[in-house]
Amino acid sequence: MALPALKRILAYGALLAAGAFALQWLDYQRLARTRTGELYGFLIAAAFLALGVAIGVRLFAPRAAPFDGNPLAVAALGISPREMAVLRQLADGRSNKEIAAMLHVSPNTVKTHVARLLEKLDARRRTEAIARARELGLLR
Structure with missing residues (x-):
């Protein structure tokens, strides 16, 4: 394969990737505008889930009893x-x-x-x- 053909293929590939990215971005923007409440609800629920897991690990982690010997x-x-x-x-x-x-x-x-x-x-x-x-x- 010749070098100019390879450059052309890479250029078309980059153009297609940029187009796909733009379409996905626009779809995300539409989703974010129409489902704002659900998106915020999901983010708040995810934050509380992470907080609950962190607190649960600290509260219920097994602790070693202090050793005073005999x-x-x-x-x-x-x-x-x-x-x-x-x-x-x-x-x-x-x-x-x-x-x-x-x-x-x-x-x-x-x-x-x-x-x-x-x-x-x-x-x-x-x-x-x-x-x-x-x-x-x-x-x-």
Whole structure:
């Protein structure tokens, strides 16, 4: 196919597309003028539907209950609040250095807390201490 023929085909195609667009626009204008009330009603109904869905999602979304652990077990074992903070960080898989940086203490202090937690939870390893804490309901 020659290049001028291709240009002519594209020009006719563009002209037909513009004509179809103009006819659709005119049809829309006629519809908008004759059905103004229904169009506004539809837009208002759509807005209220979106608003209702948004409010419903916020009101009826499941919320996680606050987790306070097992205060009786914490008291019985004698675990301090700082040791509980270290235990939560251990459960998240953090190292002593990371825990020390997050809690603004020295790594030796974290080692002491971990050793006391292992003793109080009757565990030999961190993983055993975390498993025992979960059994007792101290961690999620």
